[in-house]
Amino acid sequence: MNIPQSSYPRVVIIGGGFAGIALAKKLSRKEFQVVLLDKHNYHTFQPLLYQVSTGGLEPDSIAYPIRKVLQGYSNFHFRLAEVAKVDTDNNLVETNIGTLKFNYLVVAVGSETNFFGNTNLEENCMAMKSIPQSLNLRSLILENFEQALLTDDYHEREALMNFVIVGGGPTGVELAGALAEIKKGILPKDYPDLDTRVAQINLVQGGERILPAMSEKASKKAEDFLENLGVHVWKGMRVQNYDGKVATTNTDIEFKTQTLIWAAGVKAVRLNGLDAKDVLCRGERLKVNEFHQVNGFENIFAIGDVAQMESEEWPKGHPMMAQPALQQGSNLGDNLVRLSEGKSLKPFQYKDKGSMATIGRNKAVADLPSFKFQGVFAWFVWMFVHLYFLIGFRNRVVVFINWVYNYIKFDREARLIIRPFKKTYQTD
Amino acid sequence: MNIPQSSYPRVVIIGGGFAGIALAKKLSRKEFQVVLLDKHNYHTFQPLLYQVSTGGLEPDSIAYPIRKVLQGYSNFHFRLAEVAKVDTDNNLVETNIGTLKFNYLVVAVGSETNFFGNTNLEENCMAMKSIPQSLNLRSLILENFEQALLTDDYHEREALMNFVIVGGGPTGVELAGALAEIKKGILPKDYPDLDTRVAQINLVQGGERILPAMSEKASKKAEDFLENLGVHVWKGMRVQNYDGKVATTNTDIEFKTQTLIWAAGVKAVRLNGLDAKDVLCRGERLKVNEFHQVNGFENIFAIGDVAQMESEEWPKGHPMMAQPALQQGSNLGDNLVRLSEGKSLKPFQYKDKGSMATIGRNKAVADLPSFKFQGVFAWFVWMFVHLYFLIGFRNRVVVFINWVYNYIKFDREARLIIRPFKKTYQTD
Numbered sequence: 001m002n003i004p005q006s007s008y009p010r011v012v013i014i015g016g017g018f019a020g021i022a023l024a025k026k027l028s029r030k031e032f033q034v035v036l037l038d039k040h041n042y043h044t045f046q047p048l049l050y051q052v053s054t055g056g057l058e059p060d061s062i063a064y065p066i067r068k069v070l071q072g073y074s075n076f077h078f079r080l081a082e083v084a085k086v087d088t089d090n091n092l093v094e095t096n097i098g099t100l101k102f103n104y105l106v107v108a109v110g111s112e113t114n115f116f117g118n119t120n121l122e123e124n125c126m127a128m129k130s131i132p133q134s135l136n137l138r139s140l141i142l143e144n145f146e147q148a149l150l151t152d153d154y155h156e157r158e159a160l161m162n163f164v165i166v167g168g169g170p171t172g173v174e175l176a177g178a179l180a181e182i183k184k185g186i187l188p189k190d191y192p193d194l195d196t197r198v199a200q201i202n203l204v205q206g207g208e209r210i211l212p213a214m215s216e217k218a219s220k221k222a223e224d225f226l227e228n229l230g231v232h233v234w235k236g237m238r239v240q241n242y243d244g245k246v247a248t249t250n251t252d253i254e255f256k257t258q259t260l261i262w263a264a265g266v267k268a269v270r271l272n273g274l275d276a277k278d279v280l281c282r283g284e285r286l287k288v289n290e291f292h293q294v295n296g297f298e299n300i301f302a303i304g305d306v307a308q309m310e311s312e313e314w315p316k317g318h319p320m321m322a323q324p325a326l327q328q329g330s331n332l333g334d335n336l337v338r339l340s341e342g343k344s345l346k347p348f349q350y351k352d353k354g355s356m357a358t359i360g361r362n363k364a365v366a367d368l369p370s371f372k373f374q375g376v377f378a379w380f381v382w383m384f385v386h387l388y389f390l391i392g393f394r395n396r397v398v399v400f401i402n403w404v405y406n407y408i409k410f411d412r413e414a415r416l417i418i419r420p421f422k423k424t425y426q427t428d
Numbered sequence: 429m430n431i432p433q434s435s436y437p438r439v440v441i442i443g444g445g446f447a448g449i450a451l452a453k454k455l456s457r458k459e460f461q462v463v464l465l466d467k468h469n470y471h472t473f474q475p476l477l478y479q480v481s482t483g484g485l486e487p488d489s490i491a492y493p494i495r496k497v498l499q500g501y502s503n504f505h506f507r508l509a510e511v512a513k514v515d516t517d518n519n520l521v522e523t524n525i526g527t528l529k530f531n532y533l534v535v536a537v538g539s540e541t542n543f544f545g546n547t548n549l550e551e552n553c554m555a556m557k558s559i560p561q562s563l564n565l566r567s568l569i570l571e572n573f574e575q576a577l578l579t580d581d582y583h584e585r586e587a588l589m590n591f592v593i594v595g596g597g598p599t600g601v602e603l604a605g606a607l608a609e610i611k612k613g614i615l616p617k618d619y620p621d622l623d624t625r626v627a628q629i630n631l632v633q634g635g636e637r638i639l640p641a642m643s644e645k646a647s648k649k650a651e652d653f654l655e656n657l658g659v660h661v662w663k664g665m666r667v668q669n670y671d672g673k674v675a676t677t678n679t680d681i682e683f684k685t686q687t688l689i690w691a692a693g694v695k696a697v698r699l700n701g702l703d704a705k706d707v708l709c710r711g712e713r714l715k716v717n718e719f720h721q722v723n724g725f726e727n728i729f730a731i732g733d734v735a736q737m738e739s740e741e742w743p744k745g746h747p748m749m750a751q752p753a754l755q756q757g758s759n760l761g762d763n764l765v766r767l768s769e770g771k772s773l774k775p776f777q778y779k780d781k782g783s784m785a786t787i788g789r790n791k792a793v794a795d796l797p798s799f800k801f802q803g804v805f806a807w808f809v810w811m812f813v814h815l816y817f818l819i820g821f822r823n824r825v826v827v828f829i830n831w832v833y834n835y836i837k838f839d840r841e842a843r844l845i846i847r848p849f850k851k852t853y854q855t856d
Contacts, residue, residue, distance in 0.1 A: 002578055004621065041570060042844045058488040060842040067618040068841065077621060080574045080845075097578055131846055142469060146508045150430055150525050190495040193432065193505060394833045394841050398826055405822045413496065413822050414488040416470045417508070418559055419847060 001098040003077050006033035011336065012093055012100060014083050014271070015108035016043050016066045019304030019325035021391070023106060026333020028073045031340050035100065037081045037093070041066055044131055045390055047322060048399075050171060052134040053141070054178040055415035056406055059131045061398045064391040083109075086273035088300065104299050104336065107271060107286060108329070111305035111320055114267040114283065124244040125262035128171065137261065138414075139421035141179075144258050145187070147422075149194055159256040161199035164247055166239045167263035168205030169213070170357040173222055175261065176203045177359035178412075180229035185410040201231045202255060206238045206264070211365070213319060214355055218365035221374040225359040239264075266320055268306040281308040285317060290347035292332045303328035309348060318350050322389065327351065358382045361407065429526040431505050434461035439764065440521055440528060442511050442699070443536035444471050444494045447732030447753035449819070451534060454761020456501040459768050463528065465509045465521070469494055472559055473818055475750060476827075478599060480562040481569070482606040483843035484834055487559045489826045492819040511537075514701035516728065532727050532764065535699060535714060536757070539733035539748050542695035542711070552672040553690035556599065565689065566842075567849035569607075572686055573615070575850075577622050583684065589627035590685040592675055594667045595692035596633030597641070598785040601650055603689065604631045605787035606840075608657035613838040629659045630683060634666045634692070639793070641747060642783055646793035649802040653787040667692075694748055696734040709736040713745060718775035720760045731756035737776060746778050750817065755779065786810045789835065 003010075008031050013020045016038040027034050045062040052059050070076045081095040086105065093100045113127035126137045141163075148160040163179055165172045179201045187196040203210065203226065209219040210226075210233060223233050238250045239260070247255040268285040279295050281287050285308035287295040292307065294300045304325035308317035318324035327350060335345045356366035356378060364378035383403060387396050406412055431438075436459050441448045444466035455462050473490040480487050498504045509523040514533065521528045541555035554565045569591075576588040591607055593600045607629045615624035631638065631654065637647040638654075638661060651661050666678045667688070675683040696712040707723050709715050713736035715723040720735060722728045732753035736745035746752035755778060763773045784794035784806060792806035811831060815824050834840055 002580070002621065040845065041574065042846075058486040059846060060486040060488075060844060063844050063846070065618075065841065065843045068839075068843075071617045079577070080571075131844075135846070143508075146469065149507070152430070189499045190493075193430065392841065394830070394837075394839075397829055397833070401825055401829060402822070405825070409822075411496075411822075413493065413820065415493045415496075416488060416491050416559075417468065418470075418487060418491070418563070 001079055001081075001095070001100050003033075003035055003079075003100065006075060008033045008075060009103035009340070010035060010101065011104045011106060012037065012102040013106045013108055014038075014093070015110055015304070015306075016040070016069075016078075017046075017108060017110045017304055017325060018322045019110075019329040020106070020108035021066075021069055022326045022329025023108065023303065023333045024070060024073075024076070026330055027336065028076070030337050032336065033075045033077070034073075035077045035079065035102075036066065036070065037079050037083060037095065038066060039080070039082045040130075041078075041080050042131075043069060043391060046129070047170075047386060048390075049128050049131070049134045050175040050178055052131065052414075053128055053137040053175065054182060055138060055412040056178065057399060057402055058414055059135060061395050061402070062390065063131055064395060069391065084272060086271055086300075088273055088297065091299070102299075104301065106332065107274065107294070107300070107302040107306055108304045108325075109269040109271060109306050111266040112269050113262055114265040115262065116265065118241070120241050120243060121239075121262060124242050125166075125260045127262055128175070129266070132419075135419055136421045139417045139419060140259060142415055142417050143420065143422045145191060145194070149191065155256065158198055159245065160258050161196070162202070162255065162257040163200065163259050163261070164202045164204060164239070164255045164257045165261045165263060166204045167265065168203055168207070168210030168233075168235075169263065170211065170355070172203055172205070172261075172263040173210055173226065173357050173359060175263065176201055176226055176231045177229060177363070180226070180231050181360050182412065183230065186412065186415070190415075202234060203231055204234045204237050204239055204249070206236070208235055210235070211357060214357070214365065214367045215372050217372060218357075218367050218374060222357060222359055222365050225363045225365075229360055266305065274300070281317070283308075291335060291345045292328060292348065301332055303332055314350065319355075321355070323353055324350055356382050356385070429507055429509075429523070429528050431461075431463055431507075431528065434503060436461045436503060437531035437768070438463060438529065439532045439534060440465065440530040441534045441536055442466075442521070443538055443732070443734075444468070444497075444506075445474075445536060445538045445732055445753060446750045447538075447757040448534070448536035449494075449497055450754045450757025451536070451731065451761045452498060452501075452504070454758055455764065456504070458765050460764065461503045461505070462501075463505045463507065463530075464494065464498065465507050465511060465523065466494060467508070467510045468558075469506075469508050470559075471497065471819060474557065475598075475814060476818075477556050477559070477562045478603040478606055480559065480842075481556055481565040481603065482610060483566060483840040484606065485827060485830055486842055487563060489823050489830070490818065491559055492823060497819065512700060514699055514728075516701055516725065519727070530727075532729065534760065535702065535722070535728070535730040535734055536732045536753075537697040537699060537734050539694040540697050541690055542693040543690065544693065546669070548669055548671060549667075549690060552670050553594075553688045555690055556603070557694070560847075563847055564849045567845045567847060568687060570843055570845050571848065571850045573619060573622070577619065586626055587673065587684040588686050589624070590630070590683065591628065591687050591689070592630045592632060592667070592683045592685045593689045593691060594632045595690065596631055596635070596638030596661070596663070597691065598639065598783070600631055600633070600689075600691040601638055601654065601785050601787060603691065604629055604654055604659045605657060605791070608654070608659050609788050609838075610840065611658065614840065614843070618843075630662060631659055632662045632665050632667055632677070634664070636663055638663070639785060642785070642793065643795045643800050645800060646785075646795050646802060650785060650787055650793050653791045653793075657788055694733065702728070709745070711736075719763060719773045720756060720776065729760055731760055742778065747783075749783070751781055752778055784810050784813070
C-alpha cells in the first residue's frame with residue numbers, strides 16, 4: 001500500500017463519511033499517522049441524495065473529493081480501497097490493494113439498505129444510499145416516463161408512472177414530496193403527449209405514523225403536507241414482496257409498479273473479522289462502550305452508523321444519522337489525542353440537536369430540542385442547516401444557486417439520463 | 429411510437445445537437461408537426477466536454493434536457509430513440525421504438541471519433557465526444573493516479589502518469605492545457621506521497637503546426653502557451669498504434685502510457701439507408717446542396733457536422749463545429765417555413781465568426797474575421813462566448829460560478845470517480 005514509515009502510531013480509519021471525516025479533521029497536526037480508506041474517492045452528503053434522484057441537484061454538488069478535505073494535513077494518507085477483512089489478532093487490515101498494520105483502528109463504514117434478507121426485494125427494488133444508486137434512480141424515473149409515452153397498454157403505462165416508496169422516515173418523506181412536485185410542475189410540461197395525472201406516488205409506512213422518530217405534531221403535519229401534494233400515504237402497511245412488477249403487502253392491496261424505492265431500513269455494513277457474537281448487535285451494528293471502543297478491544301473503535309453505544313437514554317444506540325456520526329468522530333479524535341498525551345478518556349455525550357424533514361416548496365417540519373415548528377420557517381431552517389453542513393464552499397454556493405433557481409422557476413433541470421439504468425436504453 | 433395524427437406535414441429531425449435544436453426552435457408555432465429523435469434525452473454542449481473530463485465542471489452543467497428546450501412548443505414531440513435505418517423509398521425512419529413516416533427528414537446526427545479503421549486504437553484509446561465518454565476519461569485519469577501511488581515499479585508509475593493526447597485541434601489543445609494546470613496546481617496537493625513531477629503531458633500533432641485551422645500567429649502563440657505550461661508538443665508526428673500500454677509513432681519515438689486520448693479526427697455518424705455512393709463524401713459526410721438537400725432527394729436534408737456543402741470558398745464543406753451547425757439549422761428552419769408558404773428557398777450563406785481556443789488560466793487565442801489576438805483578452809472573450817452559447821440560464825450561472833471559483837482557488841473540485849472506468853475500481 002506504500003504508506004511511508006512514521007515514528008507516530010498509525011490510526012487507520014475505514015470510511016470517509018461524516019464520522020470518519022470529523023475524526024480525521026481532529027487528528028490534523030497531532031502526533032499520529034492517519035490512513036483513511038474508502039471505496040469511493042469522495043465523501044457523500046447523504047441527506048441530499050434524494051435531490052440528486054429527482055434532478056434538483058448535480059451529484060457533484062453533494063460529493064466532495066476526500067483528498068481535498070485532507071489537503072495540507074501532515075501525516076495523512078488516503079487510499080482508494082475496499083477492506084476485505086480485519087485481522088484483530090495481528091492488528092492488520094486486509095484490502096484489495098494490500099495489507100496494512102495499525103496501532104489504532106477506527107471502523108466508520110456506515111450503513112447500507114436493509115432488505116431484511118428478502119432477495120426478491122434486494123434484486124428488484126431501488127436503493128438510495130449512494131451517489132451511483134441515486135443516479136440509477138434518476139435514470140429509471142426518466143426512462144419510465146419515456147417508456148410510458150410509447151405504450152398503448154393503459155395498465156403498463158400506469159405501472160410505469162406508479163411510484164411506491166417504502167419507508168416513512170425522512171428519506172421516504174422527502175423523496176415523496178419531491179416526486180409529487182415533479183408530477184405537478186414538470187411532467188405536464190415535459191410530456192404534453194402523456195396524461196400525467198395517471199402518475200401516482202405512494203408512501204408505505206409499516207408503523208402507525210410517518211416520521212416516527214419525530215414528534216407527533218411533526219408526523220401529522222408532514223402527512224398533511226404530503227396529502228395536499230397528492231401523495232397517497234399508507235400507514236400500518238408493509239410491502240412483503242416485489243417481483244419487479246407487482247408489490248404485495250400485508251393487506252389485500254397490491255401495487256402494480258415499475259419503480260419501488262426501498263427506504264424502509266438500514267443496517268450496518270459488515271466487516272469480516274469483526275463479526276463475533278459479543279460484538280454484533282441488532283442491525284449488524286458493532287457494540288461499543290462510551291469511549292467508542294468495540295466490545296473486547298482496546299485499540300479498535302467504531303463510530304457513526306456502524307456503532308451501537310447503548311445508554312439509558314439511548315438503549316438501542318444513537319440514531320443512524322449525520323449528527324451522532326459527526327459528534328462521535330469529533331469525540332474520538334479528542335480522545336485519541338488525550339491518549340497520546342497520557343490523559344484519561346472522555347466518555348461520549350450525545351447532544352441531540354433535533355431533526356427535520358422537508359416535504360416540498362415552503363414546507364418542512366422541525367423538532368429542535370426546545371422548539372418544534374412546521375411550515376415555511378422550518379423550511380428555511382432546513383435549507384440553512386443543510387447548506388451549513390455541506391462540505392466545501394463551492395458546493396454550498398452551487399447548491400444554493402440551484403435551490404434559488406428551482407424555487408423561482410418551479411423547476412429541476414438535472415433530468416438527464418447520463419447513466420442509463422434500463423438495458424433497453426443503454427447506448428453508451 | 430404514438431405520435432398523434434396532425435394535419436400539418438411532419439418534419440422528423442434526427443439529432444438534438446446544435447443544428448437540430450436551432451432548427452427545432454425556428455419551427456415553433458409554424459405549420460409543421462415536428463418530431464425530434466435523439467439517443468440521449470439531453471443536448472450536449474460539446475465545446476466544454478474537456479472541462480468535464482478534467483473536473484472543472486459538472487456534466488449536468490453542460491447538458492440540457494431536450495424536453496426542456498421544447499417546453500411549450502406546440503406540435504412538438506421528442507422521442508428517446510436510436511435510428512436503425514432510413515427507408516428513403518417509403519419516407520420511413522426505422523428506430524428501436526418503432527417506425528415513423530415523414531414528410532421531411534432532417535439528418536443532424538453529428539460526428540463521432542474517427543480512428544480511421546484502426547481497431548487497436550478504437551479499443552484502447554479514450555474518446556471525448558459525449559458526456560459518458562468524458563466521465564470515463566475523468567475516472568481513468570483519477571484512477572491512474574490512485575494506482576500510481578500503489579506501485580513500486582518506477583516504469584509502471586511513469587506510464588500511469590503519462591498522458592498522450594493525439595490531435596492538435598482545439599479539443600487536444602484545450603485538454604492539454606487543462607491537464608497541465610492540474611499537474612501544476614492540484615496533483616502535488618492531492619498526492620503528497622507521489623512525486624508528481626513524473627507526470628507528463630504530450631500533445632501529438634500530425635501536421636506542422638497545432639490549431640491548423642487557425643492563423644499561424646494563433647498556432648505559434650498556443651504552442652508557446654502550452655510549452656510554458658510544461659506540455660510537450662510533438663509536431664509532424666503520428667501515432668500509428670496503441671495496445672493499451674505502448675503507443676508507436678511514425679518516428680522512432682514510443683510512448684509508454686496508460687492514457688491515450690484520441691482527438692485526431694472525427695467522421696460523420698453513418699445512417700443505414702443514406703449511404704449510397706453519390707451521397708457519401710470523405711469522412712462519411714452527406715453531400716448536400718445549398719438548400720441542405722441531400723444529393724438526390726427533395727425532402728431529405730442534412731445539417732451540422734454530418735452535412736458537406738461544397739462551395740468555392742469551402743471546397744470540403746464547412747468546418748465541423750458549432751457555428752456552421754447553428755447557422756445551417758436556422759437557415760433550414762427558415763426555408764421549411766418558406767416552403768410551406770410557397771416561397772422559394774434561400775441558399776445557405778455561412779458567416780464565419782472566427783474560432784478560438786483556450787490554453788489555460790488567462791491564456792487563449794482568437795481569430796475573429798477582422799481581428800486576431802491572443803492572451804488575457806482572448807481568454808475573457810472565449811469565456812463570454814461560451815457562456816453566451818450555453819443553453820439554459822441555470823447552466824450559465826453555475827458554469828460562471830465554477831469558473832470564478834476555479835480561477836480564484838486554482839482548483840477543479842469535481843474530481844470524483846462516480847462511474848469507475850477501470851474494472852479494478854468498480855465497486856458499484
